[in-house]
Amino acid sequence: MSATLEIRNLHARVEGQEQPILRGVNLVVKQGEVHALMGPNGSGKSTLANVLLGNPAYEVTEGEILLDGENLLEMEADERSRAGLFLAFQYPVAIPGVTLANFLRHAINARMKAQDPDTKGISIPQFTRLMREKMTMLGIDHSFAGRYLNEGFSGGEKKRAEVLQMAVLEPKIAILDETDSGLDIDALRIVAEGVSKLVGPNMGALVITHYQRLLNYIKPDRVHVMYAGRIVESGGAELALRLEEEGYERIRSAYAASEA
Amino acid sequence: MVVQKRTRGEAVPQYTRADVETLSALRQEPQWLRDARLAAWEIYESLPMPSMEEEWRRTDYRHIRWQEAALLSTPNGAMAEHIPAKMLTPLMGDTEGGTLAFVDGKLVQHRLADALKVQGVIFTDLETAVREHSDLLQKYFMTQAVKPSDGKFAALHGALWQYGAFVYVPRNKAAELPLHVVIYNTHSGASLGHVLVVVEENAQATVQVDYASAPHGDAHATYIGATELIVGDAANLRYVALQEWNRTTYEFSHQRAIVGRDASCDWVLGTMGSRLTKAFIEVDAVGKGANARVSGFFFADKGQFFDLDTQQNHNAPLTVTDLLFKGAAKDNARTLWQGMIKSLPKMQKIDGYQACRNLLLSDNARMDSIPGLEIEADDVACSHAATFGTLEEQLIFYLMSRGITRPEAELMVIDGFFDELLQRIPFEGVRERLQEAIEAKIIG
Secondary structure, three states, X not given: OOOEXXXXXXXXXXXXXXXXXXXXXXXXXXXXXXXXXXXXXXXXXXXXXXXXXXXXXXXXXXXXXXXXXXXXXXOOHHHHHHHOEEEEOOOOOXXXXXXXXXXXXXXXXXXXXXXXXXXXXXXXXXXXXXXXXXXXXXXXXXXXXXXXXXXXXXXXXHHHHHHHHHHHHOOOEEEEEOOOOOOOHHHHHHHHHHHHXXXXXXXXXXXXXXXXXXXXXXXXOEEEXXXXXXXXXXXXXXXXXXXXXXXXXXXXXXXXXXXX | OOOOOOOOOOOOOOOOHHHXXXXXXXXXXXXXXXXXHHHHHHHHHHXXXXXXXXXXXXXXXXXXXXXXXXXXXXXXOOOHHHOOHHHHOOOOOOOOOEEEEEEOOEEEXXXXXXXXXXXXXXXXEHHHHHHHOHHHHHHHOOOOOOOHHHOHHHHHHHHHXXXXXXXXXXXXXXXXXXXXXXXEEOOOEEEOEEEEEEEOOOOEEEEEEEEEEOOEOEOOEEEEEEEEEEEOOOOEEEEEEEEEOOOOXXXXXXXXXXXXXXXXXXXXXXXXXXXXXXXXXXXXEOOOOOEEEEEEEEEEOOOOEEEEEEEEEEOOOOOEEXXXXXXXXXXXXXXXXXXXXXXXXXXXXXXXXXXEEEEXXXXXXXXXXXXXXXXXXXXXXXXXXXXEEEOOHHHHXXXXXXXXXXXXXXXXXXXXXXXXXXXXXXXXXXXXXXXXXXXXXXXX
C-alpha cells in the first residue's frame, strides 16, 4: 500500500507571533509521486516544510496533517520521521562534535528501536557498507562520513549531505526545501541525479524550488504555486515552465487582492 | 548539668598548633618535616580566611559546617573492598604498572610491577616515602610546586597533610606502564591528601588519579589537597585526575606542574563531584622550550559550585602552554573559571593559549569565565577565549527530524560539545569515563 501525506486547511505562524504565515494549505502527496512547490520568496514554502516536520519554532493554529490517516500534529519531530517523513533542510545546521556517520547510525538505530526495543541496532560493518554504497551513488567522498555534521561544509556539501541522509533513511515522503539553491551546475547535476534515483515507487517527494532547472532532472507529476500562505495554482509540469518564463508577477497581481 | 546548645556553624576551622605537633609526633616524623609543618602552620595562622580578594570574592563557602568538616578524619575500618570497581579500572592502558589506593587516608592497596621497580621507579605512600626517601622528599615536597605560602589552604595543607602518593621516576628511565592512585573517602571530616610526582630529566611517566567518596548523609567533609607535578628537563608526564566527590564534600586544592627545559606535560582534569570545588591549577613553564597542555572537563549540576582558577606562567623563552576547559552546568549549578597567562619580562617567542567554553543547560544555572593576560614581552603569541552557549532548539530539532528521540538528541549535542576536549585526551578509557559522566549528569 502506498503512503499518503495529506495536508488539510493548514494554518500556522511563528511561535509567539500574531501574523499567520500559512493560511489554509491543502495538498495531497502520495508515495511514488513528485510534486513541485514553487512561489516567490516569503510565500510560506519553507514554513510549510518545517511545520510538516514539527519544528517547534512554528505553531499550527488550524488544520490537519495526516500520514496514512495518522495525525502528525500529535507527533514530535522524531515520531514523524520514523513514520516516514523526511525534510532536506534549506539551511542545515552545523552540529559540532557529531560526525555524519555517528549521527546517521543513531538515526537508523532510533528507527530500529522504535520497531523492536531490544534491538542491538545496525552492525558496524553493515552500516559502513550502507554508507559506502550511498556515498558512491551520490558522488560523495567517503571521508565525509567522519566529518562533523555540516561543520565547515560548503553549500554544495551541505545539500549533498542532506540527500545522503535521505538515501540512507529511505523515507516514504521526502520534502526537499530548495535543495538546488546555491549549487553550481555540476553540483546541481549530481544532487539532482541522486534525488531522481531515489524518487520512484518507494518514495514520494515534495520538491520546493524557485527554479525550473532542478525539474529538468526530476520530472514533477504536479506543480503547485504558493503565494501568501496558500496554494493558489496547481497544474502539470508545464506550469513550472510557464512560471520560469513569466516570473511571479502574474501570480502577485492575480492573488494580491486575496492577501488581506 | 550543662545542656549543650546547638551552635551555628563555625566560620573557621578550629585547629591549633598542638594538632600539628601531635600529628607529627604520632608519626615519628624527622625533624625537617616537623619543622616544615610548623613553618606552614605559622603561615596559616598569619593569613585570614580568604574572602574578598580577587580569586575568592565570587566563592562563598561560609555555609560549611566546620565543626564537622574540620575534624581530622581517621580510618574507620573501611577497606579496599569498599572502593567502587569503577575507580580501580585502569583508564590509560590495559595493564597498570602499579596501584596505590587510600581509603579515608589509610593505605589499603599497594602494588608496583617488578619491571618498574628494577628501573628505580618509586611508587609509594608518603608516610613510607618520608622514612625511605627522606632526601627526595626534603628536596621536592612542597618546596617547588605547591608552597605553604600559596594561600590559606595551601598553608593548612602544609601543616596538617595526612597522606598521599609519591611517584618518582629517575633520570633517563621510562615508567612505561601507567601508575594509578585512588583516593576514596567514606566519612565526613577533613581529608588532606597529597600527590607528588617527580619525573627526573629525560624520564617518562603516565599517572592516573581518581578521587571519590561514598555518600555519608548530610555531614560535611572537606578535601584540602595538593598536587605537585615536577617534570624535569626533556621529561614527559601524562597525568589524568578525575574528581567525583560526594555532594557534601568541599574541595580546596592547590595543584601545580613545573615543566623543565624541552619537557612536556599533558594534564587532564575532570571535575564532576563535590558540593563546592575551589581549585588553583597552575603550570609553570620554567625551562626553555617547555610544553604544557592542560585539558579540563567539568560538569556541574544540582547545588554544585565549581571555581577553577588556572594560571599559565611562562618563565622561560620558547615555552608553549595550551589550556582548554570545557564545561556544562545544569539545574541551579554555578561554575566559574578564571584564567591567567603570565610571562616574566623579556620571555620572547612564547606561545600561550587559554580558552574556556561553557554550555548552559538551564536558565537557573550560571557560568562565568574570566580570562586574563599579563605578558611582559613583545614577541609572543598569546590568546584567550571564553564562549557560552545553550542547547539550541534548532540543533535538537534537526536531529529529531531524523528520528532521534529528544533525550538522545540532547545527549548527542552535549557529547558533541565536549568532543573537542575529549579529542585532546590520548586515552580511550579516560574519554569513555568522561562520556559516562556526561550521561550520568544528564540523566541524573
